[in-house]
Each structure stands twice: as C-alpha cells, then as structure tokens.
Amino acid sequence: MTLRTTPLYTAHQRAGARLVDFAGWEMPLHYGSQIDEHRAVREAAGVFDVSHMRVVDVAGAEAPAFLRHLLANDVAKLKHPGRALYSCMLTPDGGVIDDLIVYFRGDLGYRVVVNAATAEGDIEHMRASIGSRDVSVVPRPELALLAVQGPEAVAKVAPLLADDLSTAGELRPFAAVWNAGWMVARTGYTGEDGFEVMLPAEAAEAFWERLLQAGTRPIGLGARDTLRLEAGMNLYGTDMDTSTTPLVSNLGWTVAWEPEDRDFIGRAALEQQRAAGVPQRLVGLVLEGRGVLRGGTRIETDAGDGAVTSGTFSPTLGVSIALARIPAGASQDGLTAHLRGKALPVRMVKPPFVRRGKSQLT
Amino acid sequence: MRAAHTEFATSPYKEQDMTDTPQDLKYTKSHEWVRVEADGSVTVGITDHAQSLLGDLVFVETPEAGTEAIAGEACATVESVKAASDVYAPVSGEIAEANEDLADAPEKVNESPFDQGWLFRIRPSDTSELDALMDAEEYAALVASEA
Numbered sequence: 089m090t091l092r093t094t095p096l097y098t099a100h101q102r103a104g105a106r107l108v109d110f111a112g113w114e115m116p117l118h119y120g121s122q123i124d125e126h127r128a129v130r131e132a133a134g135v136f137d138v139s140h141m142r143v144v145d146v147a148g149a150e151a152p153a154f155l156r157h158l159l160a161n162d163v164a165k166l167k168h169p170g171r172a173l174y175s176c177m178l179t180p181d182g183g184v185i186d187d188l189i190v191y192f193r194g195d196l197g198y199r200v201v202v203n204a205a206t207a208e209g210d211i212e213h214m215r216a217s218i219g220s221r222d223v224s225v226v227p228r229p230e231l232a233l234l235a236v237q238g239p240e241a242v243a244k245v246a247p248l249l250a251d252d253l254s255t256a257g258e259l260r261p262f263a264a265v266w267n268a269g270w271m272v273a274r275t276g277y278t279g280e281d282g283f284e285v286m287l288p289a290e291a292a293e294a295f296w297e298r299l300l301q302a303g304t305r306p307i308g309l310g311a312r313d314t315l316r317l318e319a320g321m322n323l324y325g326t327d328m329d330t331s332t333t334p335l336v337s338n339l340g341w342t343v344a345w346e347p348e349d350r351d352f353i354g355r356a357a358l359e360q361q362r363a364a365g366v367p368q369r370l371v372g373l374v375l376e377g378r379g380v381l382r383g384g385t386r387i388e389t390d391a392g393d394g395a396v397t398s399g400t401f402s403p404t405l406g407v408s409i410a411l412a413r414i415p416a417g418a419s420q421d422g423l424t425a426h427l428r429g430k431a432l433p434v435r436m437v438k439p440p441f442v443r444r445g446k447s448q449l450t
Numbered sequence: 451m452r453a454a455h456t457e458f459a460t461s462p463y464k465e466q467d468m469t470d471t472p473q474d475l476k477y478t479k480s481h482e483w484v485r486v487e488a489d490g491s492v493t494v495g496i497t498d499h500a501q502s503l504l505g506d507l508v509f510v511e512t513p514e515a516g517t518e519a520i521a522g523e524a525c526a527t528v529e530s531v532k533a534a535s536d537v538y539a540p541v542s543g544e545i546a547e548a549n550e551d552l553a554d555a556p557e558k559v560n561e562s563p564f565d566q567g568w569l570f571r572i573r574p575s576d577t578s579e580l581d582a583l584m585d586a587e588e589y590a591a592l593v594a595s596e597a
Contacts, residue, residue, distance in 0.1 A: 123506040400531065
C-alpha cells in the first residue's frame, strides 16, 4: 500500500526527519532526537505537522440538533462563534468511535477535527447519522493542519498571521479566529500554550519555513506522544476505542448529562453503566525506579489486575509515566507493575503529570 | 540486541543508512560491536545502526563485574523512548568491567556508540568464539539487507 503524504513531505525530508508509517501516512517520528524535541516544546516552541488529521465542516439549518445527537458533549454550550469543545463520538453501546474537537463558527456552522486513523469511518458514521436532517458533512482534505506549541509559540506565530487574524494572540484556550482561508485556534495536545493552525495546503510550506526561520523547532510524532502523555491526554486507539466507554477512560467530564432529554448516541448505554457501577477507571501511574512502563504492562492491584494503556519515559520528570486501566475499587496498596520479569511498585496519580512546563506531582 | 516492543512501524521505503561501521571492530547479527583490546579482553557495545533504530536511550542496565557471560545470552538491557532491548554477550567469559557512566548518561550510547557509549568488557574464556563474528563489510551488508 502506498503511504499518503502531507503537503510538508519534502519539508520534512529537508529537515532530516525519520519517516514512519502512522495510520497509513508517512509521517516524521523525529528529526534527530525525540527528547530534544520534547524539551524544545516545554521550554520554547515547536511545530508539528498534523495534516494527517481530518478537518470536517458540518453545516446546514439542523447542524446544532445533529451534533447534539451525534456527540456525547453538548454543542449547545458553544454560545458564541469562535468557541470550541472536546467530545467523544460514541457507538450505541457507548464505545468511543473517536475523540474530537468541535468549533462553532457562527453562520458557517461547525468545524470538527478528527483523528487520522479513524477519519474515514468517522465521516461514514456522521453521514449515516444525519437521517432526514438538513445537514451537510464536508471533509476538507485540502486544508493542512500545523500545531505550534510551547511558551514561545504565540510570539512565533503572531507576526506571521494576516491582519484579519491579528487578534489570535488574545484568544482564550479553546477559542478560535478565522478568515477566508485560515483558522487559528488556541488548542493543542501538549499541555503548553500554543495554536493549532488550519490553512490551505498550498500555503503550508511557506508558513512552516517561516516558523523554522524564526527558531521554531520541527517536532515529530515521537515527542507528540510523550508530550500528550505528560499532559495526561488520552490517545485514541490505545487509551480508548469502541470497546471502552468514556466513563472507563477518565473522560466522564466530557459527557454532558444535562439536559436530561438530550438523546445523544450512546446515552442509554452510559446511563446503564453509571447506574450499574463503572467497573474500571483510567488512572495515571508513576514508576519511581528504573524501567519504562509500556502499553500492555500488567498492573497488579488489591482489586484484581489492570493494564497500562500507554506508557513512556517522561523527559520532563526523568521517570516513566503511564495511563492504566485498573479495577474501579483498586487502591494504592500493593500497586505493582510487572515489567520484563520484575515486580516494581508504582504510584497512582491524577493526570496531568506536567502542565505548562511544570511537574504536577506532589 | 533485539527489540521487545516497538511503537511505530518503520517506513517501507528504503532509507539510506547513514550510520558508521568502523573497520577495526567485529560485529554480531544482533547488532553488538566487539573490540579486542591489547590485554586480550573484549569491549562490547551496540552499533550506530542499532542506536539509530532505538532512538534516544533513557536507561541502560549493565552487568556486574565478576559475573559470568554466556555467548548469545542476554547480558545487558538498553531502553529507549521506543523500546527495551536485550544486549547479548558476543562471547562467553567473565565480565571484567561495565560502563558505570551510562547509569546517569544513557545518551552517550546515542552520541558515541563506539567510544564513550561502550557497555561492558568481557575476559573471554574461549577466544575461538571471536572467529564466528562478522567483520565490518559483512555487518554493513547485513544492515543493508535489513533496510
């Protein structure tokens, strides 16, 4: 199978990327050192090409009603154009089809950004859920998506934006501005300040080069994974999928239960699980000793076994951290990771592990 | 060296291997290098190609001096952001010394795999085992065939 490439493919090659297959896309894993890239985002600014993620515009007179049915979070919370929220999209059984960000763009409708690996299935599911509503679901593969993240990200991006986007620097988190071709949002996947910039594919390379010239480091998917895990953010496909509900994925906060009469897909299953008692929970773990917790690592608890869903070495903390799904009643007592033939004590913590460059561990 | 776990598949596109293969060393199929020292002991590390595949190392576990190494058996562990891998003893013998610096500076294996990033030294019990190792040319061909 031929791998798909983003508009920045040759720019990645020029920057010395090690390219890997990620969900059918040939993407940069790193440009030399994953740990150096991680630190650059925590301490200065880095740019990620995430153009493999899919922008989907949802419009039409009944778009609000459609999204209130489609998503577990409630777009009715988005009272002003330019606001955004994070949500899961569920199966009727309450399993997570994908996690996404939805932006309200006033008369233009809504813009949804979904994961690369799930994009095609998502769009199919969205279209199948329209029913007789007056709604259009339009994928926008002609848009590139760059995330610029880090304490210096806003300062790096602001001078490169057109005049009609000059208010970007004043945006609150989860807010966005746009013009005819571009959209700039104060969102990200790193636990740092920064922007996600959607722009026409043909403008992507020039914007990328100007960011690099201004001292922004190119950052690969390797560091993207360690940054998001330090930030305590779930990764679709490893921390949750269609076999897990938001309630066992530390995403209960994204489910809008009120108003009670909002009938979103998966609601009945979630209510049933909540009433019966949520059997598991997704927690943060810290391994104080040497070694690295990895996806699948068995976690022994006083209430039965669990497993690491994603684990890594935290460059900021200098130890291994993980998200793990364990029995709901498990306590700290005797919490043990079974790693490469060794039984190692682990500490349960509430994510995030790192935020705005600082350890959140006590 | 053999990866126990990898997060990402490598690209199916053949990439040119830009890594070093010094001529004066011997090599194993599992990507260790071996240097025979003047006193007859052998120094062991992982190759530039191996460190490049692993990515940034975060932990290195080396054997204790005085312990026994058996050719082909796991003797040290290198763990990167991506995977944990066993390092195999290229020859049997007694561990003479391990590189203690790596406990605090595992990145030396990435930065200087053939010099400051050495892992351990063995006093071989049977020097004929060295004859079974590859020379630089054979190892370079192996790397090319795995690309």
